[in-house]
Amino acid sequence: MSAPTLRVVHLYPRLMNIYGDRGNIMCLRHRCEARGIGFELTELGIGDRFDSAAADLIFAGGAQDREQRNVVEDLLATKADAVREAVEAAVVLLAVCGAYQLFGRFYREATGMELPGVGIFDLHTEHPGEKAKRLIGNIVAELVGPLPSSGQGGHPPITIVGFENHGGRTYLAPGVRPLAKVRSGHGNNGRDGAEGAVYRNAYGTYIHGSLLPKNPAFADHLIGLALRRRYGDVELARIDNRAEELAHRAALRLRP
Amino acid sequence: MYPAFVNPRASLAILAGKAAGTASRLLGRGGGTAIAGVVALGVDQGLVRTLSRQAAAGAIAVTGTNGKTTTSLMLNRVAAAAGLRPLHNRSGSNMMRGVAAMLVDEASISGSIADAARRLAILEVDEATLPEITREVRPRVIVFTNLFRDQLDRYGEVDTVARSWRSALRGQGTGDRGQPQEEPPTIVLNADDPAVAHLGRGYGGPVLYYGVEDASAGGDVVEHASDFRTCLECGADLAYSVTFYGHVGHWRCASCGNARPSADVRLTRVTARGDATEMAVATAGGELDILLPLTGLYNAYNALAAVAGATALGLPSEAIVSALAEFSAAFGRQERFQLDGRDVQVLLGKNPTGLNQVLRAVAARPGRKRLLFFLNDGIADGRDISWIWDTDYEVVQPQTEWALAAGTRAEDLALRLKYAGFGEYVEIERDAATALRRAIEATPAGETLYVLPTYTAMLEVREIIAKRAGEGHFWEGA
Incomplete structure (x- = not known):
């Protein structure tokens, strides 16, 4: 069998890139290429159609309100069905910040008006009004659930670190698994200690910074899931993580 | 013309501000130049208005994401070469308190600015502070450099900044109590930045555009770090015949026809010469040949913005050319x-x-x-x-x-x-x-x-x- 290739689809890279989201793509590429794994990137913008069979991993990042309005219309019209189909077929999805909100059920504006989302995650987001403070700052959270060594069998929990900056407060429906438990920072809504959401192989989170470069365990988890879905058992070789681990450890000590 | 004794509250504010500034310096809190402003504004909120408006030559404000410190220092040099005495917040402290601190430093305890007849206020203004400065100081000219993402954790989104600029300009042309003001400020806009150029649409006062015409200074790739890639009128993608950096270039919306306005102050030729940059700038008053002792296209843009600002103020060409030729960099x-x-x-x-x-x-x-x-x-x-x-x-x-x-x-x-x-x-x-x-x-x-x-x-x-x-x-x- 020829060497595996990770096929990444980046949704709206020109419009949803506000918080260093490019770093996540750079990280996926690096962690594949350093291991001799192929890497193919497809960038989809307004009007482009999405082929659910052509992606192993879908990524979407954060946007400003103006761009998010442009995106939402196109997303619902040309891509939402295919993204849902892909997620049901266990394709990996990583949605950060604005995209995380878009992939929920709806976004309720301060006026009470509800904007529909893609509905991958059973959650909704509320904007508490212009007077309420945005949730901004460094964040440290502990991954829950899917990673085999995360807080189980005596292993210390795997931490995930970065920066959050969001006005909306996100609430998970009962039974929906959060991605992580907040150690310091705000997370989904600043109240219930949950950060992000997981559905099948789809992950939503408010953490940028960029997220993946300094959370290499999480990056490898996503790469491994995506490759194993298509190629069966794939072993990810160890690669040099010194710089990554230094950045991760330094972030654990930051003020929120 | 101006009373030697402005008002008791202003005097008290100046006294308190000067004391705080001196104390801060004695304590070795270097660089904390704004403390005098914080204290003075605490005593008299109207102090910036009272003091800045004494400058007989009026005020010019410079704002934008990048280049405002260098552009305002260039304007300072040009003004000095033209025989004016700048009132300039040159320490880079560019919020209300920084402007107040500078004015406190320049004012006498009686509340007057010395040599007011020759004074021109040159204010570097933080993007988010522009509405307040515009209201208090009423500048004759406002120069906008460019608008990009910067410190999103502090300013919020880039669009928030754009909105605050539009709101600062909306009130212009009316006086303090809503009566017509003689002259709204001239706004000096970067034609090459679609977000900045957009401010000129529907503005009630005079607009002066500046831009780079020399396409050889640019390329055809839109850099990743671009924040306005879609039309602010209709939301369609912008097309570029040339880009200089980020979303700055010769842009046009294919959908609604919104396009880069033609520039009044034009950089027609730009050439790197070792540690310097040779610039040919066309203005309504003729062509200026400038040898700027800085490198990088961004510094050519800064100089171009300064030329446009100086032109809007009516400063003579000789002062512009000589001051820029002798320019040395702003700190850092x-x-x-x-x-x-x-x-x-x-x-x-x-x-x-x-x-x-x-x-x-x-x-x-x-x-x-x-x-x-x-x-x-x-x-x-x-x-x-x-x-x-x-x-x-x-x-x-x-x-x-x-x-x-x-x-x-x-x-x-x-x-x-x-x-x-x-x-x-x-x-x-x-x-x-x-x-x-x-x-x-x-x-x-x-x-x-x-x-x-x-x-x-x-x-x-x-x-x-x-x-x-x-x-x-x-x-x-x-």
């Missing part, structure tokens, strides 16, 4: 020092677009490079450092001989540099003085060390260099 902006026989250049880079411009200017210089990068996450830097992933460190990597990552977020920077191809493991130094010492040691005598700090790191670096070079502190003025 391509500023040069001699340290232990090394040429040390400090180039501030505090957001992706600004740093991209700096990195390109460094890459355009000949020879192998020694680079000392600083990344701090103080309030004034922006606490969110994710912007380093939007910045193209890659452009200098092939010529890099040696690099060190420093600052409070050195680890994040080292990781970013690894991704830019600087090697698996870039060395880290948290202590600024040690980092600078190591960088000097790594630079052979007679060679250049490039120091690329964020804002608070730049202040630190400058302090360390000033101490070592035995020169005065920057807030005492050069």
Whole structure:
């Protein structure tokens, strides 16, 4: 069998890139290429159609309100069905910040008006009004659930670190698994200690910074899931993580 | 013309402000120049209005994401060459308190600005502070440089800044109580930046556009760090015939016909000449040939904005050309020092677009490079450092001989540099003085060390260099 290739689809890279989201793509590429794994990137913008069979991993990042309005219309019209189909077929999805909100059920504006989302995650987001403070700052959270060594069998929990900056407060429906438990920072809504959401192989989170470069365990988890879905058992070789681990450890000590 | 004794409250505010400033300096709180302003405004909220309006030549404000410090310093030099005495917040403290501190420093205790007849206020203004400054000072001219993402944790979204600018301009043309004001300010706009040029649409006063005509200075790739790629009128994608940096270039909306306005002040030719830049600028008053002793297209833009601002003020061409030819960099902006026989250049880079411009200017210089990068996450830097992933460190990597990552977020920077191809493991130094010492040691005598700090790191670096070079502190003025 020829060497595996990770096929990444980046949704709206020109419009949803506000918080260093490019770093996540750079990280996926690096962690594949350093291991001799192929890497193919497809960038989809307004009007482009999405082929659910052509992606192993879908990524979407954060946007400003103006761009998010442009995106939402196109997303619902040309891509939402295919993204849902892909997620049901266990394709990996990583949605950060604005995209995380878009992939929920709806976004309720301060006026009470509800904007529909893609509905991958059973959650909704509320904007508490212009007077309420945005949730901004460094964040440290502990991954829950899917990673085999995360807080189980005596292993210390795997931490995930970065920066959050969001006005909306996100609430998970009962039974929906959060991605992580907040150690310091705000997370989904600043109240219930949950950060992000997981559905099948789809992950939503408010953490940028960029997220993946300094959370290499999480990056490898996503790469491994995506490759194993298509190629069966794939072993990810160890690669040099010194710089990554230094950045991760330094972030654990930051003020929120 | 102006009463020697303005009002008791202003006098009290000035007295309190001066005392606070002196105390702060005696305590060695260098650089904390704004404290006098905080105290004075606490006593008299109207102090900036009272004092700034004494300047007989009026005021010019400069705002925008990048280039406002350098552009306003250029205007300062031009004004001085034209025989005016600038009232200028040149320490870079550009919010209300910084402007107030400068005015307190310039005012007598009786509340008057000396030599008011020859005074021109030149105010570098923080993007978010523009509405307040416009209301209080009523500048004759407002220069807008460019608009890019910067410190999103402090300003919020880029669109929020654009909205606050529009609201600052909306009230113009009416006086304090809503009665018509004689003259709304002239706004001086970068035609090449779609977000800035957009401010001219529907504005009730005079508009002067400036722009780069020389397409050979640009390229055809829109950089990653671009924030306005869609039309602000209709939302369709913008098309570019040439881009200079970020979303700055010759743009046009294919859908609604909204397009770059034709410029009144035009850079028709720009050529790099070693440590200098040759510029030919066409204005309504004729062609100006300027030899600017700075490098990088971003500095040509700064000079172009200054020419346009000076033109709007009616300053003479001779003053513009001579002042720009003798210009030396604002602090930390391509500023040069001699340290232990090394040429040390400090180039501030505090957001992706600004740093991209700096990195390109460094890459355009000949020879192998020694680079000392600083990344701090103080309030004034922006606490969110994710912007380093939007910045193209890659452009200098092939010529890099040696690099060190420093600052409070050195680890994040080292990781970013690894991704830019600087090697698996870039060395880290948290202590600024040690980092600078190591960088000097790594630079052979007679060679250049490039120091690329964020804002608070730049202040630190400058302090360390000033101490070592035995020169005065920057807030005492050069």
